[in-house]
Structures are given as C-alpha cells and as structure tokens.
Amino acid sequence: MDFASILIQTLNSLQYGLLLFLVASGLTLVFGIMGIINLAHGSFYMIGAYLAFVLTSVTGSLFTAILLGIPLTFAIGALLEWALFSHLYKRDHLEQVLLTYGLILIFEELRSLLVGDEVHGVDIPALFSASIPLSDVLSYPVYRLVISAVCIVLALGLYFLIQRTRLGMMIRAGNHDRSMVEALGININMIYRVVFALGFALAALAGMLAAPISSVFPNMGSHVLIISFVIVVIGGIGSVWGALIAALVIGFADTFGKVLLPDFSGMVVYLVMAAVLLWRPEGILKKG
Amino acid sequence: MNSTASTTLKLLGLLLLACVPLSGESFYVELAAKTLVLAIFAMSLDLLVGFTGLVSFGHAAYFGVAAYAVALLSPKYEAASLWYVLPASVGLSALAALLVGFFVLRTKGIYFIMVTLAFAQLAFFVFHDTPLGGGSDGIYLNVKPTAEIAGWLPFDLDNPSHLYYFILAALVGVYAFLARILQSPFGRVLVGIKSNEHRMQSMGYLTFRYKLAAFALAGGLGGVAGFLYAVVFGFVTPELLSWHQSGNVLLMVILGGMGSLPGAIAGAFVFTGMQELFASWTKHWQLVMGGVIVAAVLFLPGGLAAVPDRIKRSLQGGGSNE
Numbered sequence: 001m002d003f004a005s006i007l008i009q010t011l012n013s014l015q016y017g018l019l020l021f022l023v024a025s026g027l028t029l030v031f032g033i034m035g036i037i038n039l040a041h042g043s044f045y046m047i048g049a050y051l052a053f054v055l056t057s058v059t060g061s062l063f064t065a066i067l068l069g070i071p072l073t074f075a076i077g078a079l080l081e082w083a084l085f086s087h088l089y090k091r092d093h094l095e096q097v098l099l100t101y102g103l104i105l106i107f108e109e110l111r112s113l114l115v116g117d118e119v120h121g122v123d124i125p126a127l128f129s130a131s132i133p134l135s136d137v138l139s140y141p142v143y144r145l146v147i148s149a150v151c152i153v154l155a156l157g158l159y160f161l162i163q164r165t166r167l168g169m170m171i172r173a174g175n176h177d178r179s180m181v182e183a184l185g186i187n188i189n190m191i192y193r194v195v196f197a198l199g200f201a202l203a204a205l206a207g208m209l210a211a212p213i214s215s216v217f218p219n220m221g222s223h224v225l226i227i228s229f230v231i232v233v234i235g236g237i238g239s240v241w242g243a244l245i246a247a248l249v250i251g252f253a254d255t256f257g258k259v260l261l262p263d264f265s266g267m268v269v270y271l272v273m274a275a276v277l278l279w280r281p282e283g284i285l286k287k288g
Numbered sequence: 289m290n291s292t293a294s295t296t297l298k299l300l301g302l303l304l305l306a307c308v309p310l311s312g313e314s315f316y317v318e319l320a321a322k323t324l325v326l327a328i329f330a331m332s333l334d335l336l337v338g339f340t341g342l343v344s345f346g347h348a349a350y351f352g353v354a355a356y357a358v359a360l361l362s363p364k365y366e367a368a369s370l371w372y373v374l375p376a377s378v379g380l381s382a383l384a385a386l387l388v389g390f391f392v393l394r395t396k397g398i399y400f401i402m403v404t405l406a407f408a409q410l411a412f413f414v415f416h417d418t419p420l421g422g423g424s425d426g427i428y429l430n431v432k433p434t435a436e437i438a439g440w441l442p443f444d445l446d447n448p449s450h451l452y453y454f455i456l457a458a459l460v461g462v463y464a465f466l467a468r469i470l471q472s473p474f475g476r477v478l479v480g481i482k483s484n485e486h487r488m489q490s491m492g493y494l495t496f497r498y499k500l501a502a503f504a505l506a507g508g509l510g511g512v513a514g515f516l517y518a519v520v521f522g523f524v525t526p527e528l529l530s531w532h533q534s535g536n537v538l539l540m541v542i543l544g545g546m547g548s549l550p551g552a553i554a555g556a557f558v559f560t561g562m563q564e565l566f567a568s569w570t571k572h573w574q575l576v577m578g579g580v581i582v583a584a585v586l587f588l589p590g591g592l593a594a595v596p597d598r599i600k601r602s603l604q605g606g607g608s609n610e
Contacts (some may be wrong), residue, residue: 037398087586093398094343095585098542101535102581222531226409229402237398264569266413270406274391277403281394 006137009255015144017251018151023224024231024243025158026199032238034192036085037093039100042225043107044200046168048073048207050111053120053216061114062125070201077200081193088190117218122211147209154202155244162240167171171195175238178206227254230273236283245284298550304457309449317448318520319560324455325516327556328462330540331549335466338547339475341482341500342393345401345534346408347510352383352510352529353411354422355518359429366406367434369442370445374433378511382404384411385507388502408534417524426525429518455516462509463549468507478502501522539581 027041048069053184055065088096131139153161155232162168170191173181182188191286207220214220231250235242250269254257308320313474329351329417335434336342357377390408395403415421432445469475477498480488488495518524536559544555562580566573 011525031398034550035398037401084582084586091585093401094337094542096345097345098539099582099585101539102578105574105578106582109572109578129474141563146333170365184588224530226406233395235404254561266417267410270410270413271358273403273406277391282399 002135003095004138007134007261008138008140009280010252011140011144011148012257013252014248015148015247015251016255018148018155018232019206019210020224020227020250020259021155021244021247022151022209023203023246024228024235025155025215025240026202027230027238028193028235028238028243029171030173030199032170032233033195034085034089036088037096037100038085038224039097040103040107041199041203041220041228042223043104044073044077044203044221045207045210045224046111046219046221047107049122049211049216049220050139050207051117051204052211054115054210056211061258062122062208062212064225064249066205069208073204074197074201077197078193080200081196083109085196099265104221112218119215119217121215124212141213143212147213150209154205156268158240167191167194214267227269232283234273234276235281236285239283239285240281244283295342301550302456302460305564306453309452314448317452319564321452321455322517323449323556323560324452324459325513325520326537326540326560327553328455328459328516329510329537330544330552330556331462331466332506332513333537334544334546334549334552335469335478335502335506335509337541338552339470340478340499341403341485342499342503343538344392344404344503344506345531345538346388346404346406347506347529347537348528348529348533349408349411350381350385350507350510351386351514351517351533351537352415352524352526354378354514355388355524355528356415356427357381357511358433358515358518359427359524360421362429362431362433365390365576367431370433370435371437374515375571377515379509381511381514382504382508385510386500386504389503389507393496393499393503404428405531405534408531409528412526412529412531415529424526426523426527428523430522432519432522451520455520458516459542459553462512463553466549467510474498474501485519 023041023045027038029037029149030041039180044288051069051072051171052062052065055068059065068188075176088099124141128141128143128146132142132145132180133139160168162171168179170186173184173186174188174191174195178188181191227250231246233241234249235244235246249272253268253272254265261268283287305320305324311317328348330349333344333347336344336347352376358368358373358378361376382393388404389453392400392403392407416424417600419530432451435443435445443454445451445454470479477488477493480493480496481495485495514528517528540559541552542555542557543558544551544553551554562577563573566576569576
C-alpha cells in the first residue's frame, strides 16, 4: 500500500469508528445507568437512516432533515422510555431481551409497511459533494471528513455534558448508585428518560449521517447493533470513554481487515473482542 | 399433578405425535417434522437458560455448524453413512461450543448475553463471507445420508414417514438423555449454579468446568437438531446461524416455561403454531409476533415470574411440572 491509500484507509477507519461511537455511547449509558440490555438500539440507527431518507425526499435537503430529525427522535425516545422501557428496570435481563427483541420485529415490519423493502440512496449535500485529490488516481470525499468532524464535536459535547454540567453529575451519580441518588431527592426517572432519549437521538443521528454513504436498506440496524455490543464489551459497560477507545479500535480493525484480509473481514472484529476478553473480561475501562 | 398422571400425559402426547404420518398429508408431516426438530433445539437451549441460568443469545451457531457439517461431509452425488455424519456433525458442534464457551463463560449477566451473540455472529460470518459453505447462497445436501449397515437398511431417510419417526425417536432420545443428566449429580450442580453460583463455589465446586461442560453439551444437542434440519430440508444457508434464529429458540424456551423439558417441546409447538397462524393472516406476520411478545412482557409479568416456582415444584415433585 502506498502512502495515499494508507491515509485514505486511516481516515475511513476514524470516520467509521467515530460513527460507531455515536451509536455505542448511548447503548453503554443505557446499560450502565439503567441496567437495561437494549437489542432495539440498532433499530434506532435504522430509524435515523430512514428518517433521513424520507425527510430529505420531502424537504429536499439533508440539513433540514437532520435538524428536524434530532428533536423528533429525541421525542420518540422519551415516549418509548415512558411507554415501555420504564417498566423494565426491575425486570431480569431475559425479559428485557424479549421485549426489545419484539420491538425489533415491530420496527422492521413498520419500516417495511411504511417505506417498503427497496434499497434507497440519499444524496450527499451539494456543499460537501466534492473530493480532495490525494494522488493522480485517488481522492477523498469531503463528506466523510464532515462526518468525522461532526462526531468529534458531538463527542466533545458529550464529554462536556457528562463531566461539566449538573445533569452530567446526576447521570454519573446514577451510574454509580441509583438508590443513593434517589435518596438525595433527585428525580432519577427524569434522568433515565433524558439519557434514554439522548441515546436514541445519538443512534438515530449516526444513521442520518451515514445514510448518504451507506445507503438505506432493510435490516441495516442489526449489524450496527452487534458491532455496538462488541464495542460496549471491549470498552466496559457504562464507560463512555471506554466506548470511544473501543469504537476507534473496531473502526481500524474492521477497515484494515477489509483491505488486508478481505476473505475474513467479517470476523476480524470478533477476534479482537475474543482477545480483549481473554486479557480483560470486564472490558478495557470498567464502569465508572 | 402427580407423577403417574404426568407420565400418562407424556405418553399420550407421544402417541399423538406418532399418529401424524398416518394423516398422509405431506405438508403437515413436514411441518410436524420441522417442529420436532425445533423442539430438540429448544430443549438443548433450556439446559443452559432454564437449568443452569446461562442466557445464551447465540445458540443458533451450534445448530448451524452441525447443519453445515452434514452438507460439507457428505459426498456431492452419493449418500454419506448416517453412522458417520451424525456423530461427526454433532461432535463438531460440541467442539465449537467448547471453544466458544471457554471465552464466553468468563463473563456474566448482560455481558454473557452480548458475547454469546457476538460469537454466534462470528460463526455466521465464517459461513457467509468465506467460500467454505457456498457463501451467502448456502449449500445443498443433494442426497440424504443412508442408514445402511453392511448391506442391511433398517430404515430409509428418503421416505418421509421413516424420516419423521427417526426425528421423533431422536426427540425421545434427547429428552431421556437430558432428563437423566438432570437427575445426576452433574445436573444437580448445574441447578445449584443457577440458584447461587457463589454458594456452589464455596462448597468447593469448580463451577467454570461445570458450566463449560453444560455449554458444550447444549451445543452438541443443538447440533443434533441442526443435523436433522439439514436432512429434512436438503439445503443449508447462513440464515440458520442468524441471530433471529437464536432469538426464536430463546422465545420457544420462555414460552414453554424455562426449566421444563416438556415445556420446551410445547414452546416449539406454540411458536410454530403462532408463526403459521399469523403468516396466514398477513405477510407482515412478524409485526403481530412482535406485538404479542411486547404485550406478554408488559402485561403478564406474573406468567414469567411464576416460572421459578414451577422449577422448584418440578424438582420436588420428581418430574411433575404442570
């Protein structure tokens, strides 16, 4: 590989890893704080991508679609938490698996009823449709750089939210000890709702951002879900920064795996997970 | 219910199942055969979920490994010997489970659920991405294995009735085997691990080894089901290892009430029945199925919470569990 292709693959790895971080951060927070295993988290990504497709075709612009999509998915998340997930906190994991598995079936069929089973494309916004030439034959699309930049900004925002705000303090406290937080007079249910809705919106945003490069297709959520599980396992449940490190590791492993070992690309990610499990069964960074 | 009544009920159920081929309707015979295969699969998972307390969300991997093993071990245009491919494919499944179990059993709770799923996905990609098993198109098993021993043919798997009774015999065999295992000291340790692993450890049991043995055993028995599935349908695709398959079998175990072998069989029948019923209403049958699952979790917590009691009673009552 020459320098230009290594640079391209590195940028791709970063972009993919950062996008996965958006999905996995919400998943790990919901695990860590609420103790809920949510199989439907991949569907949230799928919902985001389809929203981007539908709203872009209606409004004609991906920007508008995303601007409308974020509050919409946040609201859907809060509603879902109120209607379904709030009943699961004291149930065992098996029931959580069941309910969220049922939700996946419902979301996929609704998607099939409302939008159909065809593969759809979403246009890259004209502003970012250019490519930066790297050598005579290779170039890098600007839109992928934009995705990475947006993800970095969001990761910083999440860091600020969790480490520097009052709400973040409450979230960290809830992650640590639920009943103590409640005893201090903090409305833990409100925090749960906000965290869940935030996780939903982040996963959906990842789907919206990815829609132009990955296109929009049935069952697109399940692959992302399982990769996000791997990230949460590697990073340590409840650890947002563990998820960031793990997402980047997976981004690089997957991208370079596809280039260097094309026949085994699907497996590389899981082999990395197996290695981490041998080394640290509780993930790189334990909860906290 | 006392144990005589329970035995009578089981024998009646068996008699009923034995009568299916007499109907002569090949559609129903095949559907019943498929359901029996799923029942074996559900029982194998119940050993982990219901008796050992290990919620595996990747059990389809061992089903699929055995199904692929039959297809790959059989010569292309000749029949393989049943007495060679059956133990070989079941053995491969158990071996795969042993290997995966070594990793996944280092984790607990939510981690365990996610990691079993991730390893099943790894197995899925092995068959989906590599040319080993025909990639995403899958592979055909052109000729069913033959039961011939030195020129004598005790039964013929190409005959639908013979195949059906062979599967029914396998179901009874797996049931008896699991029932025996659960009565043994080994099975008692598994149930002890489910109720309190720390206590078992402080009593001196190396629980990891017991769990690993149970995981490999469940994988092998899941392999029996995968083997039969490949023989019934004659083709194998990566979808057999997909996580939907793992989710469905988990659903069967829960529907039947975890920790009950007859329950797992009933769960497989209820699940297939619902699937056929909903599919006859609409092609979006999964929407109805999903709705039923969500509603069951939300509105029937007692139904699921009653399960531990039932396990306790079935253990005390020596097999009675209704």
